Amino acid sequence: MPYTQEISRATPGYIVILIDQSFSMEYAFGAAGTRAEECSRAVNRVLRETVLACTDGDEIKNSCDVSVLGYGKQRNKAVNALSGNLASKPVVTMQELAENYIRVETLKRKVSDGAGGLVEIEDQFPIWIEPVAAGGTPMTAAFEMACELVQDWTENHKTSFPPVAINITDGEAESQDTAKTAAEALTELGTKDGKTLLLNAHISGGTEPEVILPSSPSQLPKSDSYAQFLFDISSELPPLMLERASASGLNPSPHAKGFVYKAKLETMIQLLEIGTKAEFRG
Numbered sequence: 640m641p642y643t644q645e646i647s648r649a650t651p652g653y654i655v656i657l658i659d660q661s662f663s664m665e666y667a668f669g670a671a672g673t674r675a676e677e678c679s680r681a682v683n684r685v686l687r688e689t690v691l692a693c694t695d696g697d698e699i700k701n702s703c704d705v706s707v708l709g710y711g712k713q714r715n716k717a718v719n720a721l722s723g724n725l726a727s728k729p730v731v732t733m734q735e736l737a738e739n740y741i742r743v744e745t746l747k748r749k750v751s752d753g754a755g756g757l758v759e760i761e762d763q764f765p766i767w768i769e770p771v772a773a774g775g776t777p778m779t780a781a782f783e784m785a786c787e788l789v790q791d792w793t794e795n796h797k798t799s800f801p802p803v804a805i806n807i808t809d810g811e812a813e814s815q816d817t818a819k820t821a822a823e824a825l826t827e828l829g830t831k832d833g834k835t836l837l838l839n840a841h842i843s844g845g846t847e848p849e850v851i852l853p854s855s856p857s858q859l860p861k862s863d864s865y866a867q868f869l870f871d872i873s874s875e876l877p878p879l880m881l882e883r884a885s886a887s888g889l890n891p892s893p894h895a896k897g898f899v900y901k902a903k904l905e906t907m908i909q910l911l912e913i914g915t916k917a918e919f920r921g
Contacts, residue, residue, distance in 0.1 A: 641833035642877035659808035661711035665772035675770035710781040740765035778812035782821035822872035838897030852895040873898035
């Protein structure tokens with residue numbers, strides 16, 4: 640059965656995160672900030688957790704490669720969303736990611752005190768991605784850039800677990816037809832262990848109810864062609880990710896797709912974790 644390869648330094652994984660950075664990302668999302676701000680926080684959190692998963696003592700194991708692409712800031716283009724020393728590297732190793740954050744923020748959070756109560760602690764969070772909200776939604780360009788990166792990566796990692804691409808968007812693609820063609824080309828690429836998996840998180844506002852990991856288009860609003868578009872291009876979750884989704888309390892059906900429509904902040908984070916968590920080996 641495909642999608643069973645262990646992720647290790649010998650057979651590393653590859654995560655591609657695509658972030659809609661169009662002007663509408665400056666709208667409010669949840670109670671804490673804008674869509675751009677909350678999206679960047681979620682991505683930074685997932686990158687931190689991935690680095691920690693690849694850390695053994697003082698050693699950073701290059702068990703996973705990462706790309707983060709932004710689309711919207713530059714017309715009809717997708718760009719490397721990492722900056723600083725990583726701005727010229729569209730694909731980075733865990734070692735490079737761990738050593739090249741922009742800054743570290745100290746955040747307060749509450750954790751269990753072991754006696755049934757909570758205690759507030761300060762936690763260090765490295766920052767790699769800044770919030771951006773400008774321009775349109777050139778999703779086609781994002782999928783095309785991801786396709787180029789995945790093609791190059793899979794040629795050198797033929798026996799690895801296939802790449803996982805996670806697209807976070809709050810608006811409609813400038814062209815659904817060309818974006819669908821580019822997404823289909825992306826998910827045709829892969830390794831001996833399976834084809835590239837594409838997950839989509841739709842995070843816009845509105846009164847429509849959230850739809851989490853649907854298995855049928857009938858679960859989505861009939862009048863929303865964009866919901867149908869994102870459902871169509873999303874990959875069916877393999878057993879490993881279905882297990883992760885179940886462990887997160889999302890209760891997916893056996894043929895659920897990696898798509899959340901009108902995702903709340905917590906659900907967007909859960910989808911990112913489903914796509915990026917793995918059992919890393921030595």
